[in-house]
Amino acid sequence: MAGCLNSMKENCRSIPRVLLGACLAVACVFLTPDFVAGEDAVIVATGKGRITKKGEILDFTGKQLVIRTPDGNQLPIPAKRVIDIKTTLAPQHLAADRLFEEHRFQEALDAYRLAQQNDSRIWMRRQILSRQVSCLQALGQHARACETFLLVVQSDPSTQFYDAIPLAWQTVEPSSTLRQRAGGWLQDREFPAARLLAASWVLPTEYRNQAIFVLKELRSNEDQRVAHLATAQLWRTQVATASLTEVHRWNDEVGRISSGLGQGFYFPVGKAYFQHQRYEEAALALMRIPILGHQDRQLTSESLLLAAAALEKVERPDCAHRLYREILTAYGDTASANLARVRLNEQQTQDGGS
Structure with a gap:
């Protein structure tokens, strides 16, 4: 996979590294x-470089880390300045x-x-x-x-662990339990994250119109993470109808809004590029998901599958072959593995007949 897509990786390196959650x-x-841990160490960014603070970490949230230093003082450190922590597991x-x-x-x-x-x-x-x-x-x-x-x-x-939010980026029918839970979450105006998750999962159901209404509301939520994710979830509903200009805008927007929120944003972008037969752009967008890492293995494997299909369209069968192999090797437990196996067999049959 790496040998065919070095240029794609170079493009991906420009995306900011997600800070420690x-x-x-x-x-x-x-x-x-x-279990009782030993002394902790916190690597902190300063204006001139970095320093290490040692002691006992008392708390660590998205806003700040609090460490008790050896002299007994409690030192608050803004979370955005925390580079790394060293502790005993x-x-x-x-x-x-x-x-x-x-x-x-x-x-x-x-x-x-x-x-x-x-x-x-x-x-x-x-x-x-x-x-x-x-x-x-x-x-x-x-x-x-x-x-x-x-x-x-x-x-x-x-x-800062919003990158773990289990949104639906693929069209998956929710279970009856999830559908029931989502019905209540959609109504909870005091909990935007719950409304976001609910709308995401019921988009392919009879609640589609309500879900779209909720997502449009959440685009202006004061929590920018919720607003950005709601915006990208709406892209899922526009893959088949968005103009190429709009898809280019989505792609540009992802680099600005996706930091710390996972790589699911790239899936509707890649699918829309594929829809417009812009196969190289589609492969590049879709490959960012496995290259940059994503929590959802099903999404990652489907991204590889669609990227492989795009590469076949631009006559790069060797690269596509490697992606299919990657799916079987690293994501053999996913639904995409069966499709990858079928496509590999078809490739071998074609090669044997040529």
């Missing part, structure tokens, strides 16, 4: 912890991270829940909860993923 807060009942947390990397998502989810119970640090338990959102999404448990993410936002409205 703030850890997520949630009120929950938990067991007596059996509980054994269960390390095990969960390993399982997640191995794509053993149910086991990872169970391990993260155990880690959450056994880690005494509230700010770390918030972070662990965010990983549970990713596990649930990978397992296709979208209703529970949404509910968990909404706990995150309730506990820390300023959270």
Whole structure:
């Protein structure tokens, strides 16, 4: 994949790196912890470079990190100045991270829940909860993923983990549970994140008109993250009708508004370029999703599949072949894997007959 798309990666490097996400807060009942961390270190940006602050991290939200220094003082640090943190992870947390990397998502989810119970640090338990959102999404448990993410936002409205929001970027029929939950969330004017998630998931249902109305309202929400995501969700409804000029505008806009919000923005852009038979632009937009990383494996694999189809259209079958192989290797548990396998077999048949 990398060999064919070096130029695409060069273009992607111009997108700002997402800052370290703030850890997520949630009120929950938990067991007596059996893990106590050691000294923490926080790498902080300054006007002249960076410095390291050591002590005990007391809290870490989207607005600030608070650390107790060795002399007992509590030092607040704006979250935007936090470059990195160094801390000790509980054994269960390390095990969960390993399982997640191995794509053993149910086991990872169970391990993260155990880690959450056994880690005494509230700010770390918030972070662990965010990983549970990713596990649930990978397992296709979208209703529970949404509910968990909404706990995150309730506990820390300023959270920088908005890139984990489990929005629908593909046309997927929601489960009956999610449809039921979404019906209530659409009406909750006090909770924009819930309305955004609900509208996203019910777009392909009989609630489509209501969802579009809600998304148009949310475009002017005071929380710019909600406003930007609502804008991009509306693009999903315009893929088949947007002019090429509009699609160019979307593509330009993504670089300005998507930082810290995930890469789902690029999916409607790529699909719209494909619709206009602008296949190179389509492949470039779609490849940004796996290159830059996205929480949703189904979306990532479908992006690779559509990018491969675009590359075939511009007579780059070798590159397309590598993308199909990438899907089978890294995303073999997704729906796109079967389609990739079929296309590879078709390519081999064509090559054998030529």
